[in-house]
Amino acid sequence: MKRLIKTTINGKAFELAVSPNQTLADLLRYELGLTGTKKGCEIGECGSCTVILDGRPVNSCLVLAVRADGSSITTIEGIETDSGMHPIQKAFVEKGAIQCGFCSPGMILSAKALLDKIPSPDEEQIRTAISGNLCRCTGYQKIVEAIASAAHTGVKNE
Amino acid sequence: MNDYNVINKRAPRLDAPDKASGRAKYIDDMTMPGMLYGALLQSPIAHAAIKNIDTEKARKLPGVKAVLTAADVGLVHYGVSPARYDETVFCHDKVRYVGDEVAAVAATDLETAMEAVALIKVDYEELPAVFTMEEALAEGAPLVQERYPGNLCAEVHQEFGNVEEGLRQSDLVRTDVFVNKRQDGAFLEPQGCIADFNRNGFLTLYSSTQVPHYVMRNIAMVLGIPIGKARVVKPYVGGGFGPKAGTNTMELASCFLSKKTGRPVKMNYSREQVFLFSRARHQFRHKLTTGIKKDGTIMALINECHLEGGAYASFGIATVYYAGSLLAAPYKLSNMKYDGYRVYTNRPACGAQRGHGGVAARAAWEQQLDIMAHELGMDPVEFRLKNSMQAGYITCNEFNTSSFGMRECIEAVAGVSGWKDKKGKMPRGKGIGIATGFFVSGAGYPIYRSDTPHSTVIIKLSEDGGTAHLLTGSADIGQGSDTAMAMIAAETLGIGLDSIRVSSGDTEFGVDLGAYSSRQTLMTGHATKQAAEDVKRQVLEVVAEKLKVPASDMDVKSGVVTFKGKEPDFSLLRGSYIKEHRGFTDNPGEQGPLQFREAARIAFLARGSIVGTGKYKPGDLGGSFKGATVGTSPAYGPSAQVVEVTVDMETGQIKVDKMTDAHDCGLAINVTSVEGQMQGSLSMGLGEALFEEVKFDAKGRILNPNFAEYKIPTALDMPNVECIIVESNEPNGPYGAKEVGEGAIMPTIPAILNAVYDATGIRVWELPLTPERVHKAIKDLEKKKE
Numbered sequence: 001m002k003r004l005i006k007t008t009i010n011g012k013a014f015e016l017a018v019s020p021n022q023t024l025a026d027l028l029r030y031e032l033g034l035t036g037t038k039k040g041c042e043i044g045e046c047g048s049c050t051v052i053l054d055g056r057p058v059n060s061c062l063v064l065a066v067r068a069d070g071s072s073i074t075t076i077e078g079i080e081t082d083s084g085m086h087p088i089q090k091a092f093v094e095k096g097a098i099q100c101g102f103c104s105p106g107m108i109l110s111a112k113a114l115l116d117k118i119p120s121p122d123e124e125q126i127r128t129a130i131s132g133n134l135c136r137c138t139g140y141q142k143i144v145e146a147i148a149s150a151a152h153t154g155v156k157n158e
Numbered sequence: 159m160n161d162y163n164v165i166n167k168r169a170p171r172l173d174a175p176d177k178a179s180g181r182a183k184y185i186d187d188m189t190m191p192g193m194l195y196g197a198l199l200q201s202p203i204a205h206a207a208i209k210n211i212d213t214e215k216a217r218k219l220p221g222v223k224a225v226l227t228a229a230d231v232g233l234v235h236y237g238v239s240p241a242r243y244d245e246t247v248f249c250h251d252k253v254r255y256v257g258d259e260v261a262a263v264a265a266t267d268l269e270t271a272m273e274a275v276a277l278i279k280v281d282y283e284e285l286p287a288v289f290t291m292e293e294a295l296a297e298g299a300p301l302v303q304e305r306y307p308g309n310l311c312a313e314v315h316q317e318f319g320n321v322e323e324g325l326r327q328s329d330l331v332r333t334d335v336f337v338n339k340r341q342d343g344a345f346l347e348p349q350g351c352i353a354d355f356n357r358n359g360f361l362t363l364y365s366s367t368q369v370p371h372y373v374m375r376n377i378a379m380v381l382g383i384p385i386g387k388a389r390v391v392k393p394y395v396g397g398g399f400g401p402k403a404g405t406n407t408m409e410l411a412s413c414f415l416s417k418k419t420g421r422p423v424k425m426n427y428s429r430e431q432v433f434l435f436s437r438a439r440h441q442f443r444h445k446l447t448t449g450i451k452k453d454g455t456i457m458a459l460i461n462e463c464h465l466e467g468g469a470y471a472s473f474g475i476a477t478v479y480y481a482g483s484l485l486a487a488p489y490k491l492s493n494m495k496y497d498g499y500r501v502y503t504n505r506p507a508c509g510a511q512r513g514h515g516g517v518a519a520r521a522a523w524e525q526q527l528d529i530m531a532h533e534l535g536m537d538p539v540e541f542r543l544k545n546s547m548q549a550g551y552i553t554c555n556e557f558n559t560s561s562f563g564m565r566e567c568i569e570a571v572a573g574v575s576g577w578k579d580k581k582g583k584m585p586r587g588k589g590i591g592i593a594t595g596f597f598v599s600g601a602g603y604p605i606y607r608s609d610t611p612h613s614t615v616i617i618k619l620s621e622d623g624g625t626a627h628l629l630t631g632s633a634d635i636g637q638g639s640d641t642a643m644a645m646i647a648a649e650t651l652g653i654g655l656d657s658i659r660v661s662s663g664d665t666e667f668g669v670d671l672g673a674y675s676s677r678q679t680l681m682t683g684h685a686t687k688q689a690a691e692d693v694k695r696q697v698l699e700v701v702a703e704k705l706k707v708p709a710s711d712m713d714v715k716s717g718v719v720t721f722k723g724k725e726p727d728f729s730l731l732r733g734s735y736i737k738e739h740r741g742f743t744d745n746p747g748e749q750g751p752l753q754f755r756e757a758a759r760i761a762f763l764a765r766g767s768i769v770g771t772g773k774y775k776p777g778d779l780g781g782s783f784k785g786a787t788v789g790t791s792p793a794y795g796p797s798a799q800v801v802e803v804t805v806d807m808e809t810g811q812i813k814v815d816k817m818t819d820a821h822d823c824g825l826a827i828n829v830t831s832v833e834g835q836m837q838g839s840l841s842m843g844l845g846e847a848l849f850e851e852v853k854f855d856a857k858g859r860i861l862n863p864n865f866a867e868y869k870i871p872t873a874l875d876m877p878n879v880e881c882i883i884v885e886s887n888e889p890n891g892p893y894g895a896k897e898v899g900e901g902a903i904m905p906t907i908p909a910i911l912n913a914v915y916d917a918t919g920i921r922v923w924e925l926p927l928t929p930e931r932v933h934k935a936i937k938d939l940e941k942k943k944e
Contacts, residue, residue: 029187043866045429046865077179077180089179092174093174095830096831096834098171099637100347100396100635101174101178102347104178126873134344136343137834139839139841140876141876142830142834143873
């Protein structure tokens with residue numbers, strides 16, 4: 001039996017009929033076409049499917065879609081502003097933080113959740129915040145640099 | 159300093175905005191009308207005879223559109239190397255490892271396909287299995303592949319110079335045995351594909367692959383269709399590192415399922431299936447005997463290596479050759495003997511992974527040499543500088559190094575890391591270590607024997623002349639080759655990077671052998687440069703005719719046609735261009751130099767589509783002995799690293815504090831991407847050194863097919879890397895460029911091992927350096943001292 005849920009995704013209200021065993025990741029990807037959320041392991045170990053659920057970064061493969069009832073979700077498709085890419089996205093592009101790009105959406109959302117709470121994190125805080133997001137390509141250095149640079153830019157803008 | 163306008167600088171990746179915004183389409187992000195979902199039935203037993211396969215219940219399940227076994231798809235043998243085509247799409251007489259594929263299903267949705275797979279009944283008769291090299295090599299051991307007695311997939315016996323004489327002249331001779339563990343590629347995107355066999359008999363396979371060209375050949379061969387009817391398209395790929403450089407079972411199964419159903423069929427590996435398919439780094443056991451003179455001169459090396467290969471050959475023949483040939487450099491060495499054995503076992507097949515075949519060998523030898531340097535009382539840096547090859551040196555197995563900044567790399571890391579002030583001067587539990595390595599810049603020969611160009615590139619100008627569209631079959635799997643090719647094309651054409659559009663990874667665009675052996679910058683780069691030169695020549699020829707100026711007096715720089723002498727009057731040409739583009743907002747003004755796009759438009763009007771082509775094939779390289787091709791390359795990229803560690807003397811826990819890496823990439827096309835390859839290589843090496851090991855139970859089942867128990871470095875494990883790019887200007891490379899993707903991983907493990915020694919006094923000969931292993935070694939050393 002499907003269940004009706006009400007949820008806000010990227011600022012837009014949805015009423016959706018979801019199966020009890022459907023994950024949030026699958027709902028986003030296969031029902032709503034939000035394929036920026038990636039699936040790398042489906043058991044909550046790689047962080048590729050990270051989305052922001054009520055302000056917290058979560059592995060959307062571990063969250064049942066029914067659990068999203070009444071919540072607000074931000075995916076990678078939802079963080080661009082009217083003036084284009086989010087400063088974190090821009091920093092990832094400029095700093096060379098993206099290689100294969102499969103971890104990038106999750107990584108960027110973990111970074112966003114961090115900077116929303118701590119606008120000027122130190123390197124240890126950045127590394128801890130993304131420690132649940134695996135990257136096999138970059139060795140993380142340029143990712144950390146990008147997040148630090150976005151934090152710096154954000155501070156300047158305020 | 160050079161006067162390049164585009165290359166040798168930092169450029170944001172062309173694909174980065176799409177990847178940052180979630181727009182980039184990877185295979186599982188794609189869907190097609192009427193698409194079916196496929197699933198594989200894989201063996202739960204490591205070695206068993208197949209007595210019967212009953213698919214009736216599966217076929218009858220509503221929603222199932224096709225069920226295929228070996229009886230349906232035939233037994234065409236395929237693999238990576240034609241000399242060892244030892245795989246069929248599905249097993250028919252027996253299964254050889256837990257995960258071996260027996261059948262496939264296509265259904266209207268994935269759940270139904272998986273349910274149908276569970277309904278297929280296979281009667282197995284379990285056979286005795288061999289899981290380790292010792293078991294497989296034992297007298298009378300059961301055979302994994304009947305065609306290969308003694309479970310020997312391949313063996314290599316080579317001797318260069320005279321090792322006996324070399325050892326006789328040595329003052330110090332030492333033998334050590336080193337063993338690493340099976341690795342997993344651990345790319346973030348699991349393999350997946352969509353096959354679309356259309357009603358006109360043309361097959362398109364979209365696949366997460368490193369090698370569209372080789373996959374195209376395999377699917378054409380196994381399905382029995384002409385190559386011209388098979389096309390492989392690579393969407394964005396989430397990393398590969400080697401395991402995606404061969405054809406996988408899903409790629410073939412989905413093609414057959416699509417052929418059978420007339421509908422597109424999508425298949426994906428789960429993370430567990432990625433581990434089961436494997437094709438990643440082998441386990442190597444190296445027994446090395448090295449002879450050195452008192453002054454530090456390396457005189458001889460005897461290398462005996464056994465590789466645990468799993469149930470199929472995959473890349474293994476190349477791997478077993480590489481495990482020998484890659485020790486012939488970067489040190490001057492006249493006498494080298496190698497005996498290599500790749501052993502079949504009832505485990506998933508191993509294949510190629512970053513630093514193919516050479517990583518364990520490098521770790522073993524660099525640690526052994528470090529010991530010998532210490533025994534002679536020589537500083538490890540001095541020892542390495544003394545023995546380093548330089549450009550022009552031809553190794554005993556006939557690798558010709560046309561550029562080789564090994565000494566520069568060693569000096570750079572020693573200097574930047576502060577080696578002199580730290581080595582031997584750090585407190586107990588803290589240490590510093592150095593190691594070196596190198597890798598090929600593209601395999602000198604294709605995997606199948608052929609005179610094919612290794613790369614062909616097409617560059618087509620848009621009708622208005624404003625955009626150059628670069629078409630290549632090469633595979634950007636995350637390393638940034640598309641951007642590098644765009645930069646080479648822009649530099650050569652003399653236009654801006656924003657005027658280049660790249661389409662890649664499609665066999666329709668030409669031949670390119672793909673992303674393996676660190677080949678694309680050099681090889682696809684050459685073809686790209688040649689295609690761009692061809693385009694420029696054609697455009698300038700037409701301008702020469704129209705303006706009555708010799709083409710040799712013209713060039714293109716920064717998007718503008720330049721003239722050697724007096725600038726001719728081109729106002730008529732400009733007038734017609736502007737007239738043609740009435741209403742366009744980007745017309746050139748009446749003043750100002752002749753723009754390339756105006757010239758290109760004139761060329762289009764005169765000749766139609768302006769299409770330039772380029773191709774590249776290395777010349778005849780290397781020796782003529784058996785196996786001489788493996789390791790032969792137009793260029794070699796040397797690398798040196800210094801690593802600093804902290805070892806907890808009570809727990810054996812290692813923390814890598816700092817890494818300094820210097821790599822000679824000839825010339826950095828995109829500086830940011832070169833650093834990215836260096837940092838990524840070191841991260842993978844750190845993982846293999848400290849954590850990574852695929853573990854099995856007594857039945858041959860993988861115990862840790864997931865990222866919780868198979869640990870790769872996280873952001874908290876990987877320190878910052880001080881990257882030093884050495885540029886030696888490779889004569890055989892486009893603009894002097896050569897590899898960076900794999901050479902940089904070579905020194906990582908031994909630099910860590912040597913740093914751990916400096917911190918603790920222990921030498922560890924088995925990877926990974928788990929706390930237990932390190933703790934035990936520390937305790938053993940303490941006992942010995944008492």
